Amino acid sequence: MIQIALVIMVIIGLVHLWIVKRRNDYTAREIIRQLNKSRDMKRTMAMGLHTRFNFKRDPETGKILEKTSDLFIKQTAHEFEDFVSDVIEDYYGGEAEVTVGSGDHGVDIRHFRDDGLYLGQVKAFKEDMNYLPIALIHSNMVKENAKGGFxxxxxxxxxxxxxYAQDLNIELIDGETLVNYWLIGLEDKDKELVGQPEEIKT
Known part of the structure; x- marks a missing residue:
């Protein structure tokens, strides 16, 4: 009788383990699926940023030269610098400023953080960026004794x-990472406005 009870308990235990394993496998697959969907969304948003900041303006009138839907935000590459400056400031804190066009020696953003000055260059490119902007930022970091770059x-x-960027203290921020920083910054602003759930008084 005791042996039958033990066998039944072992069988119940094995069935339970099998059910738990299946549930865990399903949960793991679901997490991976959600992460992939999230990554696809961020890549799509990066493509959208490229489009948003690559509209050409007439130098005399300032009007956008390309005809597109009124739904689209139409901005220039220079306005991309302002956008990135805000994203970097929201993500890292400190104070970021966009440099004035000519004479900036390839530095688009100067970011003052608690631990020092960081220099940045930004490009709304659709192709993969080579090492030249990294070399330019590194050269300026040395000249200005900057703490780091991006x-x-x-x-x-x-x-x-x-x-090339390894061991230079230069952060490479691709489109997907930029979108991630942007979303985190927006989420942090929402928390500041609304407060954390535990901070909300009823």
Whole structure:
């Protein structure tokens, strides 16, 4: 009788383990699926940023030259610098400022953080960025004794660019990462406005 009870308990235990394993496998698959959907969304948003900040304006009238839907936000590459400056400031804190056009020696953004000055260059590119902007930022970092640097693109970086940037204290921010920083900054602003759930008084 005791042996039958033990066998039944072992069978119940094995069935329980099998059910738990299946549930855990399903949960793991679901998490991976959601992460992939999230990654696709961020890549799509990066493509949208490229389009948004690549409209050409008539130099005399300031009007957008390309005809598109009124739904689209139409901005220029220079306005992309302002956008990235805000995103970087929201994400890292400190104070970020866009440099004035000519004479900036390839530095688009100067970001003052608690630990020092960071220099950045930004490009709304659809192709993968090579190492040249990284070399330019590194040169300026040395000249200005900056703590670090960053290079931002709506696209990606070549493998050689990533190898070149190693050990230079220059962060490479591709389009997907930029969107991630932007979303985190927006989420933090929402929390500031609304407050954390536990902070809300009823």
């Amino acid at each position: 290079v931002v693109t709506t696209g990606n970086f070549t493998d050689k660019a990533r190898q």
